[in-house]
Amino acid sequence: MALIVQKFGGSSVANLERVQHVAKIITDTYRAGNDVVVVLSAQGKTTDHLIAMAKEYNPRASKRELDQLLTIGEQQSVALCAMVIEGMGYPVISLNAWQVGFKTNRVYGDARIKRIDTERLQAELDSHKIVIFTGFQGINRYDDVTTLGRGGSDTSAVALAAVLHADKCQIFTDVDGVYTADPNKVDGARKIDEITYDEMLEMATLGAKVLHNRSVEMAKRYNVNLEVLSSFTGNPGTIVKEVVKPMENSHVSGVAKDKNIARLALVGLKNEPGVAFKVFSLLARNNVNVDVILQSIGRGDEKDISFTVARSDTELCKQLLDERRESLGFEDISINDHIAKVSIVGAGMIGNPGVAAAMFEALYAAGININMISTSEIKVSVLVDEADADRAVQVVHDKFFRDFGRS
Ligand code: ADP
Ligand code: ASP
Ligand code: MG
Numbered sequence: 001m002a003l004i005v006q007k008f009g010g011s012s013v014a015n016l017e018r019v020q021h022v023a024k025i026i027t028d029t030y031r032a033g034n035d036v037v038v039v040l041s042a043q044g045k046t047t048d049h050l051i052a053m054a055k056e057y058n059p060r061a062s063k064r065e066l067d068q069l070l071t072i073g074e075q076q077s078v079a080l081c082a083m084v085i086e087g088m089g090y091p092v093i094s095l096n097a098w099q100v101g102f103k104t105n106r107v108y109g110d111a112r113i114k115r116i117d118t119e120r121l122q123a124e125l126d127s128h129k130i131v132i133f134t135g136f137q138g139i140n141r142y143d144d145v146t147t148l149g150r151g152g153s154d155t156s157a158v159a160l161a162a163v164l165h166a167d168k169c170q171i172f173t174d175v176d177g178v179y180t181a182d183p184n185k186v187d188g189a190r191k192i193d194e195i196t197y198d199e200m201l202e203m204a205t206l207g208a209k210v211l212h213n214r215s216v217e218m219a220k221r222y223n224v225n226l227e228v229l230s231s232f233t234g235n236p237g238t239i240v241k242e243v244v245k246p247m248e249n250s251h252v253s254g255v256a257k258d259k260n261i262a263r264l265a266l267v268g269l270k271n272e273p274g275v276a277f278k279v280f281s282l283l284a285r286n287n288v289n290v291d292v293i294l295q296s297i298g299r300g301d302e303k304d305i306s307f308t309v310a311r312s313d314t315e316l317c318k319q320l321l322d323e324r325r326e327s328l329g330f331e332d333i334s335i336n337d338h339i340a341k342v343s344i345v346g347a348g349m350i351g352n353p354g355v356a357a358a359m360f361e362a363l364y365a366a367g368i369n370i371n372m373i374s375t376s377e378i379k380v381s382v383l384v385d386e387a388d389a390d391r392a393v394q395v396v397h398d399k400f401f402r403d404f405g406r407s
Pocket of ligand 3: 009151209210212
């Protein structure tokens with residue numbers, strides 16, 4: 001007998017009909033002789049609606065109260081799904097983070113999982129129940145509910161698969177698997193049969209929201225057997241694992257886009273040691289994640305530093321830096337929050353400098369200007385104007401994948 005963790009995203013459980021369909025997938029798996037732990041997201045756009053509602057009531061609501069509100073969504077899904085499965089005559093129980101002991105650190109809105117007590121889960125499985133668990137939520141040391149960040153139900157599922165030593169973790173969504181680019185936006189995107197944890201982690205971090213990036217990080221760390229597939233079609237999905245067969249002739253596995261970024265530039269900084277340390281340690285102390293950093297060659301006793309942060313951190317950064325304008329000694333801050341990051345990812349680009357050049361060529365041919373570039377062994381990212389971003393993804397994707405399966 002195998003233990004299978006199955007996660008269903010918002011669109012997979014959006015209404016009664018969808019929940020009935022998902023209940024059939026779950027009970028089929030159970031009837032085949034498996035133990036089944038299910039992780040659900042909130043139905044449809046419930047989380048977005050709850051966020052909009054919170055903004056109406058108080059645009060500056062604390063993250064604690066936001067989490068208190070947002071976790072309602074998942075709680076609703078699991079109870080309704082359990083009711084449907086009960087109605088079909090199967091033994092089932094829905095559980096939330098508090099009942100399971102799904103412990104996180106205390107950071108509301110972006111909590112990290114610390115520990116999961118498996119006792120209750122195991123007891124329910126031992127009594128042959130299908131367990132339906134609330135994704136996205138945990139509890140912290142004050143017994144408050146926390147959330148894992150948008151899209152975090154994937155991470156809940158992989159974490160359960162890891163602690164329960166599940167044989168398989170299936171992430172059911174609204175597309176057939178991981179594609180070479182977002183199949184809803186990019187013409188000619190094609191499904192990838194297998195992708196490495198490292199490439200998938202880059203893709204997810206760089207904007208391919210089909211998987212929450214921390215779920216991939218955790219799957220790699222605990223060697224979780226991970227599959228992304230559709231709850232709508234029943235087609236084979238994408239397997240995410242350590243080593244895969246390389247895709248035909250391509251050094252690139254996928255193209256991703258992230259619009260949730262802003263670029264800040266500190267102009268006229270003192271050209272002396274310690275300036276970068278002061279700027280970035282200040283931001284780190286305030287939990288601001290900095291991504292691409294570019295420092296200009298100094299002009300005499302001045303230099304500039306540009307960097308990107310999540311768009312939602314723009315105001316906080318500006319405020320923190322402005323307050324220290326004198327001690328940091330810069331003249332001006334310029335902010336651009338109409339930019340996007342477009343990236344190519346692929347383990348096959350190591351040692352192939354032509355790959356980056358091909359990407360730049362595609363952008364040049366489309367007349368798209370590059371603002372900043374950053375590279376690692378398995379990715380190249382460029383910053384472009386937000387208005388150019390969709391076109392940039394398409395032309396770069398065409399450059400690397402036109403020969404394959406374009407419909
Ligand atoms: P769920 O609600 O099931 O968690 P998400 O909306 O979080 O689903 O993720 C699925 C969506 O991710 C797809 O509908 C697709 O538009 C988007 N997506 C972005 N990049 C990719 C990619 N490279 N491959 C597949 N889907 C992608
Ligand atoms: N419901 C949460 C969200 O919309 C978590 C998830 O779907 O994974 O972000
Ligand atoms: Mg998701």
